[in-house]
Amino acid sequence: MKKTTNTLLWVIDVISTLIFCAMCATSAYLLILFFYHLFDSEGAKDWMIGKDISQLFKLDNVHVAILFSFTLAISLMKAFAFYSTIKIFSTLNLVKPFSPEIATLISRISYMILAIGILGIITFRYSEILVTNGMDLNELQSRWNDNYAYLLMGSIIFVIAQVFKKGLELKAENDLTI
Amino acid sequence: MSSKTDLVIKFLHVISWIIFIALCYQTGALIFNYAFMQFRVFPPENQYLILDLRELFTQSELYFGILFGLAIGVNGLKAYTFYLITLIFQYLNLHKPFSQEMSLLISKISYYIFAAGILGAIAQGVSDELAKKGFPVANANQQWDDYSAFLMMAAVVFVIAQIFKKGLELQAENELTV
Numbered sequence: 001m002k003k004t005t006n007t008l009l010w011v012i013d014v015i016s017t018l019i020f021c022a023m024c025a026t027s028a029y030l031l032i033l034f035f036y037h038l039f040d041s042e043g044a045k046d047w048m049i050g051k052d053i054s055q056l057f058k059l060d061n062v063h064v065a066i067l068f069s070f071t072l073a074i075s076l077m078k079a080f081a082f083y084s085t086i087k088i089f090s091t092l093n094l095v096k097p098f099s100p101e102i103a104t105l106i107s108r109i110s111y112m113i114l115a116i117g118i119l120g121i122i123t124f125r126y127s128e129i130l131v132t133n134g135m136d137l138n139e140l141q142s143r144w145n146d147n148y149a150y151l152l153m154g155s156i157i158f159v160i161a162q163v164f165k166k167g168l169e170l171k172a173e174n175d176l177t178i
Numbered sequence: 179m180s181s182k183t184d185l186v187i188k189f190l191h192v193i194s195w196i197i198f199i200a201l202c203y204q205t206g207a208l209i210f211n212y213a214f215m216q217f218r219v220f221p222p223e224n225q226y227l228i229l230d231l232r233e234l235f236t237q238s239e240l241y242f243g244i245l246f247g248l249a250i251g252v253n254g255l256k257a258y259t260f261y262l263i264t265l266i267f268q269y270l271n272l273h274k275p276f277s278q279e280m281s282l283l284i285s286k287i288s289y290y291i292f293a294a295g296i297l298g299a300i301a302q303g304v305s306d307e308l309a310k311k312g313f314p315v316a317n318a319n320q321q322w323d324d325y326s327a328f329l330m331m332a333a334v335v336f337v338i339a340q341i342f343k344k345g346l347e348l349q350a351e352n353e354l355t356v
Contacts, residue, residue, distance in 0.1 A: 166187060
């Protein structure tokens with residue numbers, strides 16, 4: 001029982017580090033994509049999702065910058081959420097497993113994910129305003145349409161964080177009565 | 179401090195019930211849509227369709243059934259996940275906050291989120307294939323275009339569940355040594 005949990009923890013640690021690296025790579029990729037096409041936007045293409053994004057660069061520079069920085073912020077926040085996940089492993093205290101630090105980390109993850117959802121909604125609405133003004137962004141919108149799932153998931157993790165917090169409070173009380 | 183957490187937990191309990199009911203409603207509406215279309219209860223023009231696949235229905239009833247089944251499956255899994263979350267609040271034990279049941283419940287939640295993500299990915303693959311063959315399936319995509327978010331969140335919740343489990347093991351050991 002105990003041995004399998006340890007191996008499992010190690011495996012998850014590696015996997016979440018990999019996901020974190022992937023998120024960082026995505027952010028770096030977005031930056032490179034932006035600066036690569038900033039000056040030469042002829043036939044610009046998002047290589048990762050294989051879509052033509054040259055319409056994006058036909059917009060006003062301000063719109064491009066705003067949309068782009070929102071996208072970058074979302075992907076950075078995803079990376080940060082996974083960074084906090086990795087950090088849980090290193091703060092796992094062998095003497096006191098249910099510590100306030102882990103509760104703080106879990107609530108931080110939930111705030112991050114809720115923020116990803118909200119920022120995603122803002123970006124999506126913003127791009128819709130641009131679409132109603134007659135700009136063709138349909139292909140790009142698929143990048144921002146999963147924000148409700150993030151809100152749902154953020155609420156799940158928030159619940160778990162609150163349970164953790166409540167558990168810690170109850171435990172502190174119980175310890176006092178003994 | 180404590181009363182604030184209590185208030186937050188009560189609030190979350192209500193919110194998760196509301197989300198659960200909303201997801202149930204969605205799933206039920208999909209089931210009834212499917213049944214009414216399949217057995218031709220009413221003419222489709224007179225129905226409120228939550229997932230509009232009328233064109234596909236005239237072309238291929240089999241693919242229509244498959245897509246509806248996938249949509250019902252994805253929504254049903256989401257609804258069940260939120261049902262499990264409402265259970266968390268019931269199990270929140272005042273004497274032993276970090277209990278075995280809680281750890282099992284959180285692991286179960288992570289498995290179901292993962293299942294929802296995987297089913298969404300499968301559904302996306304199926305509908306992509308159908309779109310390549312020229313079937314009109316664009317309307318169905320919004321049911322599962324957020325599967326990547328679910329997969330990511332499954333990883334995060336799984337990590338938390340494992341930490342919980344590990345914590346329980348360590349706690350049991352510590353109690354023995356005392």
